[in-house]
Amino acid sequence: MNDLTWLWIVLGVVLLVVVGLVGFRARGSRRPTPPAPSGPSAPAPAEAPPDASAPGAEPAAHGAPSDAPVEEAVAEPAPGGAPALEAPEPVAGRMSRLRGRLARSGSPFGARLLSVLSRDHLTEDDWDELEETLLVSDLGAGPTEELLEALRTQVRVEGVKDPARARELLRAQLLALVEPGLDRSLSTAPATAPDGSHLPAVVLVVGVNGTGKTTTVGKLARVLVAEDRTVVLGAADTFRAAAADQLETWGARVGVQTVRSDRDGADPAAVAFDAVRTGRTQRTDVVLVDTAGRLQNKAGLMDELGKISRVITKEAPLSEVLLVLDATTGQNGLTQARVFGEVAGVTGIVLTKLDGTARGGIVVAVQRELGVPVKLVGLGEGPDDLAPFDPEQFVDALLGD
Numbered sequence: 364m365n366d367l368t369w370l371w372i373v374l375g376v377v378l379l380v381v382v383g384l385v386g387f388r389a390r391g392s393r394r395p396t397p398p399a400p401s402g403p404s405a406p407a408p409a410e411a412p413p414d415a416s417a418p419g420a421e422p423a424a425h426g427a428p429s430d431a432p433v434e435e436a437v438a439e440p441a442p443g444g445a446p447a448l449e450a451p452e453p454v455a456g457r458m459s460r461l462r463g464r465l466a467r468s469g470s471p472f473g474a475r476l477l478s479v480l481s482r483d484h485l486t487e488d489d490w491d492e493l494e495e496t497l498l499v500s501d502l503g504a505g506p507t508e509e510l511l512e513a514l515r516t517q518v519r520v521e522g523v524k525d526p527a528r529a530r531e532l533l534r535a536q537l538l539a540l541v542e543p544g545l546d547r548s549l550s551t552a553p554a555t556a557p558d559g560s561h562l563p564a565v566v567l568v569v570g571v572n573g574t575g576k577t578t579t580v581g582k583l584a585r586v587l588v589a590e591d592r593t594v595v596l597g598a599a600d601t602f603r604a605a606a607a608d609q610l611e612t613w614g615a616r617v618g619v620q621t622v623r624s625d626r627d628g629a630d631p632a633a634v635a636f637d638a639v640r641t642g643r644t645q646r647t648d649v650v651l652v653d654t655a656g657r658l659q660n661k662a663g664l665m666d667e668l669g670k671i672s673r674v675i676t677k678e679a680p681l682s683e684v685l686l687v688l689d690a691t692t693g694q695n696g697l698t699q700a701r702v703f704g705e706v707a708g709v710t711g712i713v714l715t716k717l718d719g720t721a722r723g724g725i726v727v728a729v730q731r732e733l734g735v736p737v738k739l740v741g742l743g744e745g746p747d748d749l750a751p752f753d754p755e756q757f758v759d760a761l762l763g764d
């Protein structure tokens with residue numbers, strides 16, 4: 364071989380190495396592609412400019428951490444190239460599966476109550492201890508007073524002879540406060556319009572930022588998919604840039620389409636409208652609409668939620684308005700609940716992060732505050748850690764058995 368041949372061989376090898384390196388880097392930086400095509404971007408018939416100057420408007424500082432668990436959990440690509448669809452866990456039995464986490468929201472609450480109640484002769488100090496324990500659990504002043512009154516009467520009449528009887532009394536009283544008779548079912552059945560066209564059930568999800576709305580919409584989509592319902596998601600949280608991506612990722616994992624806008628700060632009502640229209644034309648059972656949760660003045664909130672509801676109801680009636688509340692925020696959560704209750708016509712409460720608090724009494728307080736039932740509870744960051752609320756299991760978990 365002469366010198367020229369060697370030169371060609373060396374050049375060829377260098378070229379191969381360069382091409383290989385470029386290809387490797389390009390593959391490493393690609394985002395996972397969802398299996399379902401994303402929905403049409405909202406045509407935004409009445410788009411408003413981003414309202415960055417609104418009172419209380421703020422960049423969502425928690426955006427990054429809240430996205431992390433979803434992105435990490437994207438399914439591995441199937442052999443065909445598209446990510447494999449996940450099969451959500453069955454809904455029945457979820458609360459018992461998550462009972463260990465629920466128990467954390469009861470202890471030491473239940474244990475302390477039982478230990479005081481089982482004492483031989485209850486002194487005024489014992490009753491004070493009971494009252495303090497109940498108040499610390501976020502049960503609220505009214506329900507605490509009612510519970511103590513009922514217990515005092517029973518103790519006076521029949522006495523409490525043993526821990527088993529104490530537990531029985533306490534269980535019955537706590538259960539009564541949680542109101543087991545309330546209708547906690549979700550209205551997710553589609554209907555037919557007078558003109559014979561299809562009307563999906565529309566569920567609007569509201570609440571302040573960071574409470575877990577987007578996560579809850581994603582988990583709820585899985586609940587519905589597990590029940591063989593067809594679902595469309597509407598990413599009407601156009602305020603936080605990553606929210607639509609986060610929602611789309613949740614949907615893609617179970618083959619659910621997300622309707623979103625291509626533009627940050629697009630009119631949320633336009634996106635919500637588009638999602639519901641998509642649900643109508645595709646004859647979907649349920650449309651779940653995520654909204655932005657910025658804390659602002661009541662008038663601004665009323666305007667925004669009012670517009671979203673009006674625009675949606677041009678297409679289909681609202682079946683549910685779910686208020687997402689973070690169980691760890693205690694009395695602050697109740698103040699938020701009051702405002703949303705007044706402006707949004709809430710039909711049910713989703714209490715998230717019950718796994719992260721020892722203050723399970725909030726269930727009672729928030730139901731009293733709004734006069735609507737807790738329908739779902741969030742018990743962790745896992746995709747299927749959302750369960751229909753079951754009062755009996757909840758009280759049993761509080762008391763531990």
Ligand SMILES: Nc1nc2c(ncn2[C@@H]2O[C@H](COP(=O)(O)OP(=O)(O)OP(=O)(O)O)[C@@H](O)[C@H]2O)c(=O)[nH]1
Nearest residue numbers: 429572573574575576577578656715716741742743
């Ligand atoms: N431990 C626990 N974490 C939860 C639960 N629900 C949601 N979270 C976490 O709460 C954080 C905020 O959730 P998001 O769904 O982004 O909250 P958001 O209300 O949509 O926030 P905005 O889009 O800013 O309005 C995320 O890290 C979630 O993983 C729950 O039940 N338990």
